[in-house]
Structure formats: C-alpha cells, structure tokens
Amino acid sequence: MVRAGLTTERVVRAGAELADEAGFAQVTVSAVARHFGVKVASLYSHVRSSQDLRTGIALLALEELADRGDAALAGRAGKDALAALGNVYRDYAREHPGRYAAAQLRL
Template identity: 70%
Template sequence: MAGRVGLTADRLVRAGAELADEIGFEHVTLSELARRFDVKVASLYSHLRNSQDLKTRIALSCLEELADRAADALAGRSGKDALGAYADVFRDYARQHPGRYTATRFPLDTETALASAGVRHARMTRAVLRAYGLAEPEQTHAVRMLGSVFHGYVSLERAGGFSHGPPDSQESWERIIDALDALLRDWPTP
C-alpha cells in the first residue's frame, strides 16, 4: 500500500496528536491511525506496540510541546505576571488543542513520568513560586493547588460549565489569577 511509505514512530505520534484534536484523545487507537494512513493495523506494529504505547507517546509529546510553550511564556517574567502567563498557557493550549491537552493528563507509570516533560512543568511551577518566597513543604502544597486550579478551571470551561450566564469566563479567569496572587503573597502558615 502506498500509505506505508515514510511511516515512522514520530510521524505516527504526530498524526495521533492531530487525530486527538479532531476526534478526542479517548478515541485514538491504532485502528483509527491506520485508517488515517490507509494501511492495515499490522503495519503499525513495527513502530508501536499497541494503543497504550501510542497514547503514552502522544502524552509525552504533548507534555513536551506544552512545556516549551510555558518556558517561552515565562521568559523574563516573575510574580503575578509570570503566574498569569503560566496559567494562560494551559488554558490556551486546551482551547487550541483539546485532544492534546487531554493527552497531557494521561496517566503514566512512575518511571515514564519521571523521564517526561512533566518534571519541567513542576520546575517551572516552582520557578513561578520563587517570587512568593514559599519554603517546603508549603511550596509543594502551592504547586498542587495551582495545578488543581488551572486544570480544574480548564476542564469545567471545556465542558461548558461557565457558558450559562454572566460574568464572562475570561473575567472569572482574571479574578482567579488575582486571587491566587493574593493568596500566594499571604500564604497561610500552619
């Protein structure tokens, strides 16, 4: 089949990420990917072990892509400016690439997670928090809080949870960043 020419694991992962944006990450399978390339599923097995392997590779690729965007957004920023820019990266990525964003939430085993760009995300979050002077273990609590707020808001917004009345979700987003900044500046001590 002509579609087989040029297949590589990287090309399949890129196509899988595009497919995730089109049909949803949860629907990405080797069968769907084979249809995209007009090949039999068996031809993909020389590049990918199974659908789990494909999804893991897509997740790793999307985590890297998101980390690169976050690093660019954080360059030269600190404090509330960095906090807002960092938060916006997640929200914008979810809007532009809904399937890829979902892929960044895909569960990875510990070894894979520790070798992924997820570690970069944690370091960048801690870099944002430097301006707030939080020491451990409070810094870890703050990292978890920010992740929960960013991802929770994005998930609710994507599900249409804020589209039924005023105020506009952008206004709420900005107020949440203001509130997070105030909380981080006056972090409660145990």
C-alpha cells in the same frame, strides 16, 4: 498499497491530530492506520499498542506545553509569570483539546 514512510514520530503526531479532532478516547492504532491507509500491522513496528500510542501523545503534549511555558515565562516573575503560565495552559487546551486531555494521562 503505497509505502507511507512511517516513523514513530509521524504515527504519534497523526494520533495527536486525531485526538484533537475526535477526542483522546477515540485514539487507537486502528484509527491511525486508517489515517495512513495502511494495515494495523504496519504500525506495530512503531508503537506496541494503543496504550503505547496514547503515552506517546501524552509525552508530545507535555513537551509542547513545556516549550510554550518556557517561552511565555522568559523574563517574568511572580504574579506575571503565574498569569502567563495559566494563559499557556488555557490557550493550549483550546487549540489542542485532545492533546491537552492526553497531558492529563496518568502514566
């Protein structure tokens, strides 16, 4: 097999893409390994388990939401800021349903 150039970030991002396409519940180390065309064991250098992978996706989603919220709230206050934050969450949930579900994960 060709080396996939795996990193933890690439594995987590692939898991996030899978979550958006197939649903967060479908994210497993095996599914991500198939995405890269590698054996499952190849991923265990980057994530310890499917739960570890899901946690990484949740943290990625929260980071992305925070970045969007930061940009949307800049210079706003009160009701305008609240509406902007609501729009951030709604838009993110529509664009990334699997990642949004991951953001709801209780760690």
